[in-house]
Amino acid sequence: MNRETFDVRLQVCLDERRDPLDDPALVAWLDAHPDQLEAFAEQRRRFAVLALPDPPPLSLPKRRRWIASVGIAAAACIAALLLKTNDRAAPSLTSRAPGRILAAVIEPFVAPVGVVAPVRTTEVLIAQPGVRVEMFTQWHVERTGEFR
Amino acid sequence: MPAATMPDAAFEARFAALLAAHRERMLAFLRRLAGPGDDAEDLLQETLAKVWRLRMSFDPAGNAAGWLLQAAFRTFCDQRTRRRGGASAAEPDALPGPSMPCRLELRDEVNRVLSRLSPLERELMLGFHRDGLSLGDLATKHGLPINTVKSHLHRARQRLARPEEP
Numbered sequence: 001m002n003r004e005t006f007d008v009r010l011q012v013c014l015d016e017r018r019d020p021l022d023d024p025a026l027v028a029w030l031d032a033h034p035d036q037l038e039a040f041a042e043q044r045r046r047f048a049v050l051a052l053p054d055p056p057p058l059s060l061p062k063r064r065r066w067i068a069s070v071g072i073a074a075a076a077c078i079a080a081l082l083l084k085t086n087d088r089a090a091p092s093l094t095s096r097a098p099g100r101i102l103a104a105v106i107e108p109f110v111a112p113v114g115v116v117a118p119v120r121t122t123e124v125l126i127a128q129p130g131v132r133v134e135m136f137t138q139w140h141v142e143r144t145g146e147f148r
Numbered sequence: 149m150p151a152a153t154m155p156d157a158a159f160e161a162r163f164a165a166l167l168a169a170h171r172e173r174m175l176a177f178l179r180r181l182a183g184p185g186d187d188a189e190d191l192l193q194e195t196l197a198k199v200w201r202l203r204m205s206f207d208p209a210g211n212a213a214g215w216l217l218q219a220a221f222r223t224f225c226d227q228r229t230r231r232r233g234g235a236s237a238a239e240p241d242a243l244p245g246p247s248m249p250c251r252l253e254l255r256d257e258v259n260r261v262l263s264r265l266s267p268l269e270r271e272l273m274l275g276f277h278r279d280g281l282s283l284g285d286l287a288t289k290h291g292l293p294i295n296t297v298k299s300h301l302h303r304a305r306q307r308l309a310r311p312e313e314p
Contacts, residue, residue: 007306011298011301011302011305014305015283015298021225031218031222034214035214037177037217037221038180039309041180042180043309045180045181045183046257046261046309047277047305047308049254050308052255053278125168125196126167128193128194131200133196135165135168
């Protein structure tokens with residue numbers, strides 16, 4: 001199958017309201033052409049949006065109410081996130097998505113002026129049972145003056 | 149040629165750096181496929197763990213991004229197959245539904261592309277994909293042969309798939 005026949009087959013799939021990923025030939029072609037994968041994924045996402053019904057137009061008072069609701073929801077999310085962050089101070093190997101930042105600690109840099117101190121950050125790349133990969137970045141910082 | 153027969157620390161460090169460098173791109177790709185949310189994050193973890201196990205088969209001279217995206221795609225397809233095996237046969241496998249903010253942002257983008265289509269193409273696209281009209285319904289409604297409706301839809305879909313022009 002070449003690009004052209006892939007396109008034709010994809011269109012037939014869409015005409016028949018079938019998911020292209022249910023067609024083994026299309027999946028095999030995509031698998032063999034990784035350079036086309038991101039474009040395909042983007043196309044899939046756009047079609048998903050296109051299929052959604054239009055949101056009803058909001059009147060002005062409703063729009064204000066909607067903005068207020070979004071504001072309240074955002075504040076609630078921030079509060080929930082802060083609470084959750086405290087709960088998860090010690091990430092475990094079984095964390096559902098350990099790539100997320102689970103906890104962060106900021107400590108004042110207390111080295112005397114003129115002293116070069118090492119600074120290290122740790123990033124957990126993979127944390128699954130049996131596999132844990134962490135990336136370390138280390139650099140040196142020299143304190144050059146008094147903090148105000 | 150694969151990197152070596154035995155992983156050494158320097159190779160593993162380079163490989164981990166490669167994963168870190170491509171992680172965001174892989175996550176964005178998986179989000180497009182699976183929709184935003186925990187699914188994409190979990191799929192990314194599964195992909196990273198898988199490629200780590202396969203690191204000795206990685207060819208440093210090859211296309212690293214392609215290799216990683218292919219692994220992510222396979223992980224997504226595997227998960228989809230697993231889920232469909234567990235789901236009831238009557239339940240159709242819907243396309244990923246974007247979350248609210250993502251949906252609004254994308255909606256604007258899709259609307260911009262739709263506005264560049266001819267009025268007929270736009271009506272056909274929305275009629276078919278959003279309102280669920282059949283090709284036959286659209287042909288009758290617009291007084292066109294079915295094949296002409298298909299041609300218009302195909303052209304419009306290709307435009308929708310293309311990245312936005314400035």
